[in-house]
Amino acid sequence: MHTGEATLPERRTPAAPIAPPLKGTVLGGLLRTTRPKQWVKNSLVVAAPAAAGQLFSRHALTQVALVFVLFTACAAAVYLINDARDAEADRAHPVKCRRPVAAGQVPVPVAYAVGAALAVLAPAAAAWLTAPLVAALLAAYVGMQLAYCVRLKHVLVADLAVVTTGFVMRAMIGGVALGIPLSRWFLITTGFGALFMVSAKRYSEALQMAGKSGATRALLTEYTTGYLRFVWQLAAGVAVLAYCMWALEEGGAPHPGVLPWRQLSMVAFILAILRYAVFADRGTAGEPEDVVLRDRALALIGLAWLAMYGLAVANW
Structure with missing residues (x-):
């Protein structure tokens, strides 16, 4: 018993300096959780229209900007749900403990609710405002990434394939929105x-x-x-x-x-x-x-x- 009691504090010490509770609003925490730094990846939506020389009409720019926003919303949904699901494990991590959900700035139910709302609303908005295939691609992206968060990130090779496919979807979706053959x-x-x-x-x-x-x-x-x-x-x-x-x-x-x-x-x-x-x-x-x-x-x-x-x- 004495040995067990002595080792417990040692195992918990890495989690002790876990970052004091983050200051700021829940809205600010939600924004941080969506990883704004990662939004640059979604600029790949311009790849197909730019390669085809069809990027600079008003219609093309409007559609590509809309697809960029919708894809960013889908990615944000995945980040929110992932961080809510991993909040407990993240609190014991020396770096991830500073994430807003793990640090308590964003309550776990709020992260789940906002993530689920974005995951539903973004493909629905795409079905209304763009081509049906764009909505299907966004829904497939959300489903694939959630499967990655829950299971596939623990499967050899599948984790590489899922992340790679996410990039390919980004590159495809701009062309799909404008009807450009790929x-x-x-x-x-x-x-x-x-x-x-x-x-x-x-x-x-x-x-x-x-x-x-x-x-x-x-x-x-x-x-x-x-x-x-x-x-x-x-x-x-x-x-x-x-x-x-x-x-x-x-x-x-x-x-x-x-x-x-x-x-x-x-x-x-x-x-x-x-x-x-x-x-x-x-x-x-x-x-x-x-x-x-x-x-x-x-x-x-x-x-x-x-x-x-x-x-x-x-x-x-």
Whole structure:
């Protein structure tokens, strides 16, 4: 008994400095729970319209902006329900304990209620304001992500597939909203590009948690770093190949006196993959948006790619 009593305080001490109760309103806590920093991922909804050169009409801009808002609402619903479900476990985590639901700023029932409301209202609004297939995609995204929160994040490979599919859905939905045919090479590039970043992040987490079982995703203890390295290397190779096929397929013959910008953009794309792989190999590839924004060289390569692809779309 004495041994048991002595060990209990030691096990609870990591949870003791758990962050004092967060100051602020419930509304502010709800906003924080929706992860505004992650909203940048939803900008992928412009990918298909931009690639097709159909982004700059009033109708297209209105539809893409609407889809961005609806997708953000669906993602917010998933975050709210996930944090409500994991509130107890998050309180014992040194970082997640600061999440508004775990810290008590947002009551668990409120998080569940708002999340459920958004999960229902966003697809319903899409069915009313956009194409029916957009509503179906949003509903499928919510269902898939909730399944991930409940079960699939604990299933080997399925966790990678679900997160990757979420990125592909973002890239598809803008084209679906505008009735733009989606190139198979566009979808393959998007899918394997996303898998590259997701598996690189998992690989980095696995390296950083070596010898710290339970400090981060429990599933990482079941992956080997060798396997995750294989996945991100395979995904990078397929993404590069698919992008080259896409650029060559869609490029067509350049106008007289005009450089083949679409084909030239392959150079920037490959350089971006190679640069990102540096961080993956070092084990420092965290959130994709953080990697891109914090590395000046990668950001410049990205801007160069955007410029070349924009010139290609404009037929300059």
